[in-house]
Amino acid sequence: MTATRCATSCCHLALVLQDFPFSQITGAGIIAAMDLNTITAVSHPQTRSELPIWTPGDAWLAGGTWLFSEPQTHLTRLVDLTDLKWPALAITSSHLGIAATCTISQLDALACPAEWLAAPLIGQCCRAFLASFKIWKTATVGGNLCMSLPAGPMISLTSALDGVCTIWKASGGEQRIPVVEFVTGNQRNRLSAGDLLRQIDIPIAALKRRSAFRQISLAPVGRSAALLIGSLDSNGALKLTVTASTVRPIQISFPGPTDASALRAAIAEEITDDLYHTDIHGKPLWRKHMTLRLAEEIRAELLGSTSP
Numbered sequence: 174m175t176a177t178r179c180a181t182s183c184c185h186l187a188l189v190l191q192d193f194p195f196s197q198i199t200g201a202g203i204i205a206a207m208d209l210n211t212i213t214a215v216s217h218p219q220t221r222s223e224l225p226i227w228t229p230g231d232a233w234l235a236g237g238t239w240l241f242s243e244p245q246t247h248l249t250r251l252v253d254l255t256d257l258k259w260p261a262l263a264i265t266s267s268h269l270g271i272a273a274t275c276t277i278s279q280l281d282a283l284a285c286p287a288e289w290l291a292a293p294l295i296g297q298c299c300r301a302f303l304a305s306f307k308i309w310k311t312a313t314v315g316g317n318l319c320m321s322l323p324a325g326p327m328i329s330l331t332s333a334l335d336g337v338c339t340i341w342k343a344s345g346g347e348q349r350i351p352v353v354e355f356v357t358g359n360q361r362n363r364l365s366a367g368d369l370l371r372q373i374d375i376p377i378a379a380l381k382r383r384s385a386f387r388q389i390s391l392a393p394v395g396r397s398a399a400l401l402i403g404s405l406d407s408n409g410a411l412k413l414t415v416t417a418s419t420v421r422p423i424q425i426s427f428p429g430p431t432d433a434s435a436l437r438a439a440i441a442e443e444i445t446d447d448l449y450h451t452d453i454h455g456k457p458l459w460r461k462h463m464t465l466r467l468a469e470e471i472r473a474e475l476l477g478s479t480s481p
């Protein structure tokens with residue numbers, strides 16, 4: 174690699190290192206897992222027309238917080254998105270546009286208009302990362318969606334707020350997909366090889382809804398085991414988005430007044446047992462229990478009633 178390319182990689186590496194568990198450090202003080210020594214080229218396109226033709230062994234490099242956190246022996250080239258210089262955030266009369274390369278800290282710093290009643294969700298979801306402010310400065314919103322981990326807090330935020338992904342297809346053209354449909358499972362999504370997530374658009378109307386947030390993890394600052402967001406529109410319709418406890422985001426809408434038993438019944442119908450995620454951060458039965466409990470807390474908060 175050239176000196177510039179090495180500098181880019183080292184910069185990402187240094188930021189990730191600060192957050193990495195000591196167990197990854199060898200006796201020689203070298204973190205073998207993060208030395209991407211199969212990479213022979215790093216491309217720095219500045220426009221869409223400069224994007225290289227996708228070949229096996231390529232990967233988009235956004236913040237690099239995951240890419241540099243474990244071995245990627247199948248990769249030979251990184252396509253760095255930094256020089257595309259997409260404006261991180263853009264507010265129009267109808268949407269908040271979030272570039273895929275917007276970092277968590279840029280999103281967290283957004284000064285939101287007072288009428289965006291759902292704005293607190295932004296800070297709450299940024300803080301739902303199992304990560305420090307150092308990861309925040311590097312990790313991107315798009316990288317979080319494309320990782321498609323159940324505990325991806327940017328997935329929780331953007332799916333709850335009716336976000337729509339714009340994808341630059343490798344074959345040319347664009348595709349728009351709601352975030353709630355973009356993530357299809359644990360580390361699975363609708364991207365095909367070489368597709369690039371360009372941005373996520375959040376309707377302003379969704380940002381004006383009243384909202385409620387609940388999150389739980391096994392450890393105080395652990396990875397989310399369940400993260401639920403509810404929102405209420407001006408007609409009193411409740412929308413519940415379940416993430417982290419399930420392998421993909423699941424959204425349930427209740428057009429009219431909803432009581433506790435209707436809520437439980439809808440969750441039981443929409444979230445079958447096979448959809449609950451299992452890993453070291455929580456067993457499926459516990460995640461299911463917490464999903465039902467947090468959903469009821471959200472219903473009671475937004476609809477102002479307590480469970481029978």
Ligand SMILES: Cc1cc2nc3c(=O)[nH]c(=O)nc-3n(C[C@H](O)[C@H](O)[C@H](O)COP(=O)(O)OP(=O)(O)OC[C@H]3O[C@@H](n4cnc5c(N)ncnc54)[C@H](O)[C@@H]3O)c2cc1C
Pocket residue numbers: 189192193232233234235236237238239240241242254273274301302303304305308311312313314315316317318319320322324325326364368369370371396397
């Ligand atoms: C200490 C630590 C804590 C973490 N905590 C969490 C957590 O709590 N929850 C969580 O979900 N993740 C967590 N992660 C994983 C990861 O850091 C985040 O998911 C982060 O948001 C990834 O963003 P990034 O910009 O760094 O992505 P990168 O590492 O650059 O890329 C991640 C993947 O997405 C692809 N990609 C990136 N951008 C695009 C794009 N625009 N279009 C298409 N593909 C793209 C890359 O090719 C790669 O496969 C953590 C990582 C670390 C090191």
